[in-house]
Amino acid sequence: MRRAPAPLIHAFVLFWTLCALVFAVPASAQPPRVWIDRDRIAYDDTVTLTMEVDLQSTAGMPSLVDLTRDFRIVDQRLEQDMALVNGQIALKIRMQLVLAPTREGTIEIPSLWVGRDATAPLRVTVLPPRNPRVVDEPPPVAATEGRPIFIEAKVDTITPYVQQSVGFTLRLYYQSGMLVDGRLDQHQPAGASLQKIGDDLQMTVPVGGRDYDVVERRYLLIPERSGTLTVPGANFIGRGMGLFDGSRHDLNIFGAPLTLQVRPIPATASQPWLPLRGLRMRYVETPQSLQVGKSVPVTVEVVAEGATAAQLPTLMVQAGNDAQVFAEPPQVDDRFQQDRPQATVVRRFSILPTRDGTLRIVAPRIVWWDTQAGIARIASLPDLTLRVAPGAAGTAAGQDTGDTGTTATASDDARGWRDWIPDGHWGWAGLALGLLWLGALVLGWRLWALRTKPAPVVALAPPGSDPQRLMRALARNDLAAIVQALCAAPAPVAADLDAIRARLADPAQRAAVDALQRARWGDGDNTATLAALRKAFASGPRWRTPAARAEPVLLPPLYPER
Incomplete structure (x- = not known):
């Protein structure tokens, strides 16, 4: 039998898919939605406009001609979601446009027509350009001397x-073939914390017409007080090889120090203090339809430039x-992007409606400080307003069946317990003697344990630890670093937080460690957890140390001492 060619089969499948999209009756058609990330920007800043179009109720793409009168489209991104809802294909397109204003004042973003539907107009206030930026990058190291x-x-x-997270990059340049071995050291600055991030990177780059091998090391620098901050220069100690005679010689290379001017926290800044270069939020996944008794997913993504994930508030x-909301642990990705830290947090929520009608899902909201513009900003997403259909009849029937099965199981369990009840006086007497014998064993074991149990002795941090x-x-609000510091505090070091909790004598410190565990698994408030940890460990950890005791003498000595 001759088979149809593959292109013909693909065309046949595509034809019937398009027919299904065109002639399908929309199950939950929604009008197009449009929103902006903020309504006040500077002339040299940008605003992000997001439009969501449901192709079940609207045919075609929106016209963007009216936008170009007062804005320049700097960047654009298009996302497409396809799902099967009630046997029909639901296709939704989300478009994000980065707009730069062409004039100052109050600009109205006109209604955008999508087919026969139009979006609501929006207003943006464009302020004068920001003050000329202070030069915030150090001059590059000159490498023209060869x-x-x-x-x-x-x-x-x-x-x-x-408390702003600053990306600190250290690079060692050396000509290929001249380095034998060595060690690169970077000392801690006074008034700031410096933490190494990731492993060293190796690459080859051209400098001044020559190829250099480069070792790159990245750090996270967090200033702790305002004023002048000096980061000492790095030091490389090793051995090198002559490029012509092959002789070996010692190397001791010093880098130039860096000087930073740390600004204080502004008086108008909100708390908790969150300084960032940029913050973006978006819905990764939203429900298409809702029904009582059936959970649907809602996924939110946050991308923060100039911070780690531990510094961000909990997404909820x-x-x-x-409805009931069940939050899954967040997925975190910390990386260095353009020589600065960048954190991406994705969290998925399961929404379980409990009654029919209209359900409003309130989106997360993050208040942060724009370090570039010097103003406070609020990042938020539009709330979701969805219609909830009543539960299916099969769901209720299934619940009744489950209850009946539970009752039957309970009856079987009760019958099984009655078979164990003794009959007659001798049976009850034997049962009483057995219980008395078991009670005597438990009492004897408890008395022996109380006699041999050492008295707890509370001790401060061991001398070898670094408080x-x-x-x-x-100070730098880093949950991962707090866990590492707690595990390294006792001697010997602890394997995890469970071992730390078992060694702590202070109930407040144990409660703070429990809160830290919940925050790490995404079931707690990071801000409240950090406050509890600072209060509990203000004077250092207090350990429970077992007192030394002599082993009990079970038998008298064979040869008594004289």
């Missing part, structure tokens, strides 16, 4: 705020009393 080896240090800003959505390490971790 040096065979040198050190370069760079930060992503030299005018950070207190609210649904009131009409400042925990204080530094608490």
Whole structure:
């Protein structure tokens, strides 16, 4: 039998798919939605406009001609979601446009027509340009002298705020084939914490017409107080090889120090303090339809530039009393992007409606400080308002069947217990004697344990620990660093937080460690957890140390001492 060619089969499948899209009756058609991330920007800033179009109720794409009168489209991104809802294909397109204003004043974003539907107009207030930026990058290290080896240090800003995460990049340049071995050291600055991020990177780059091998090391620098901050220059100690005679010689190379001017926390800043270069939020997944008794997913993504995931607040959505919200642990991705830290947090929520009608899902909202513009901003997503259909009859029947099965199981369990009840006086007497014998065994074991159990002795941190390490971790709000500092505090070191909790004598410190565990698994408030940790460990951890005791003498000595 001759088979049809593959292109013909693909065309046949595509034809019937298009027919299904065109002639399908829309199950939950929604009008197009449009929103902006903020309504006040500077002339040299941008605003992000997001439009969501449901192709079940609207044919075609929106016209963007009216936007170009007062804005320039700097960037655009198009996302497409396809799902099967009630046997029909639901296709939704989400478009994001990055707009730069062409004039100052109040600009109205006109209604955008999509087929026969139009979006609501929006207003944006464009302020004058921001003050000329302070030069926030250090001058590059000159490499025109043809040096065979040198050190370069760079930060992503030299005018950070207190507690702002600053990317610090250290690079060692050396000509290929001249380095034998060595060690690159970077000392801690006074008034700031410096933490190494990730592993060293190796690459080859051209400098001044020559190829250099480069070792790159990245750090996270967090200033702790305002004023002048000096980061000492790095030092490389090793051995090199002559490029012509092959002789070996010692190397001791120093890098230039960096000076930063740390700005204080503004008086108008909100708490908790969250300084960032940028913050983006978006819905990764939203429900198409709702029904009582059936959970649907809602996924939110946050991308923060200039921070780690531990510094971001906990992502949550609210649904009131009409639905239950079950939050999954967040998925975190910390990386360095353009020599600065960038954190991406994705969290999925399961929404379970409990009654029919209209359900409003309140989106998360994050207040942050724009370190570039010097103003407070609010990042938020539009709330979701959805219609909830009544539960199916099969669901209720299934619940009744489940209850009946539970009753039957309980009856079987009761019958099984009655078979164990003794009959007659002798049976009851034997049962009583057995219980008395078991009670005597338990009482004897408890008395022996109380006699041999050592009295707890509360001790301060052991001499070998570094109490400042925990204080530094608490100061920079880094949950991962706090866990590492706590596990390294006792001697010997603890394997995990469960071992730390077992050694702590202070109930408040144990409660703070429990809160830290919940925050790490996404079941707690990071801000409240950090406050509890600072209060509980203000004077250092208090350990429970077992008192030394002699082994009990079970038998008298064979040869008594004289």
